[in-house]
Amino acid sequence: MNDLRIESGSDNVPIFVSQTSLNFDKRFLEGSTPQQMLGLHIDRATYPEYGDVLIHGEDLKMELSYGQISSSGIPKEAIERFLGHQPIWTVEKWKNLDSLTITNEKKQAGVNLLRYLPDNCRVFYMPDTVHSAEFYEGENFDIIKIRGDFTQLHVLVALIHEIGHAVSKKGQDTQQRQQLKKAYSNFRNYRIKMPPEEIDLVLNEERFAWDFALDILEPFFDPPAHSYFTKEGVLAQRDAALKSFDKVVAEKMGKPYELG
């Protein structure tokens, strides 16, 4: 029950206005698990076609700023490859994230998340009620694609996890990168069996990205900058994500996977 509206922007490109009722979310709060609380809205946000968004709840402040993806400095052909075969109206909904700062006002701790990115990595963002997050490796550029509404903290957590992948790549040499790229590609192909060492490359990479996210978020817990934002919740989001790999791992190793 959310009343997302699609409105026409000045040049007829749709803009999204998130009007999800905070009171409605508060009714869910009781009985929510820490992970479910990461899905509740901490604020209402209006996402302009391009510009700044301020999200503020309790002691947690998020400031994001985005422009056209053509301002990302990435050649048009590379952008088209990253965004795939999408209708043009979908392509135009992707923004180039210029900055994202999160602050814990209680501790005066603030961090610009994009400063961790290597020079050749960009974040493409689509304000939406649907959430997804991916890290793409290109020949000369890497892209993080993040879709969602940052008033739901699991979107923020997912973005920091993807930044963790970009940071991990900074510490790898060419050979390691090639091996990892091949491992991920094999991992996604259900027909390919993989030796345990190759599976471990993928799982260790995932764990690294989660450790990075937990490190970055440490100043935001204990006490939490927002009551919906607990370390328990983020750990549960991590565990659920890592668990989603179990089925694939079992298949890769040729073991029957038990449901439930």
Ligand SMILES: [Zn+2]
């Ligand atoms: Zn990951």
